[in-house]
Amino acid sequence: MFKKALKIGIHISAIILLTVLTQIGGLIYLLTMLFIRRKVFKYRMKRGVVFVLLYGLATAFIVPSLASHFGRERVAASQLITAHSVFYTLANRNYVTPALNIALEKSAVDFQRKYPGIKLVYLDANFPFIDGFPLLPHLSHSDGKKIDISFVYEDDLGNTNNLKPGISGYGIYAGPKISEVNQPAACKNKGYWHYGFTQYLTLGTIHENLSISEEGTRALSLSLLKQKSVSKLFIEPHLNKRLRLLNNKVRFHGCQAVRHDDHIHVQVK
Numbered sequence: 001m002f003k004k005a006l007k008i009g010i011h012i013s014a015i016i017l018l019t020v021l022t023q024i025g026g027l028i029y030l031l032t033m034l035f036i037r038r039k040v041f042k043y044r045m046k047r048g049v050v051f052v053l054l055y056g057l058a059t060a061f062i063v064p065s066l067a068s069h070f071g072r073e074r075v076a077a078s079q080l081i082t083a084h085s086v087f088y089t090l091a092n093r094n095y096v097t098p099a100l101n102i103a104l105e106k107s108a109v110d111f112q113r114k115y116p117g118i119k120l121v122y123l124d125a126n127f128p129f130i131d132g133f134p135l136l137p138h139l140s141h142s143d144g145k146k147i148d149i150s151f152v153y154e155d156d157l158g159n160t161n162n163l164k165p166g167i168s169g170y171g172i173y174a175g176p177k178i179s180e181v182n183q184p185a186a187c188k189n190k191g192y193w194h195y196g197f198t199q200y201l202t203l204g205t206i207h208e209n210l211s212i213s214e215e216g217t218r219a220l221s222l223s224l225l226k227q228k229s230v231s232k233l234f235i236e237p238h239l240n241k242r243l244r245l246l247n248n249k250v251r252f253h254g255c256q257a258v259r260h261d262d263h264i265h266v267q268v269k
């Protein structure tokens, strides 16, 4: 009895986790369980193979066409735009509205003029389906209109070459200098303990000697802000000032969100 309850608990946890990570993974897991019952010879191995096949086929062919009925499409991968890692595309976390896609393309073209060869790198966008279904841990990424963009980084010699400081793309901060406004400390003092939570989501560092390229990130931010459809850009207040963005579309996201000195958040109307 206990063993059975434990097994059901593990399956339910797997469904929840896959849904949170990929939106469709939980449903495919459930379908796989129903297709291949326990009495089938080597059912565990067969379930594993069928899940991978179904998930891969759905992600590559079915989800993109169904998503168009929800007004969303994949971020157009191109010579100028790329995901921080393949995880974001494999997990279906790369869907946006056509308006946001156009804004990204135009921004990338504009940015290339100043930084030829450096791509616009994106992190979490939105899931393909259902307005109001959040892409955790970003509660607001639920309507196709939001996307997180990586900073531009440089090494000790000042080279910017799409190098990545960390595995997930989150949690490696360009923190405030002593002379700058320290919003993370202010939020923490007000009791918003989770404001710096993303420090636990780096999944490890790749290049420790990288730091934010202030001129590169400024140029990228200005290219994004230039787009008419872009309505808001979130970045930590000290970076807003340091990068001299001087644009009323740049807002403070509030202490209930998380730190934005590891990425830029952009949204369209």
Ligand SMILES: [Zn+2]
Pocket (backbone or CB within 6 Å): 138, 141, 146, 147, 148, 264, 265, 266
């Ligand atoms: Zn965001």
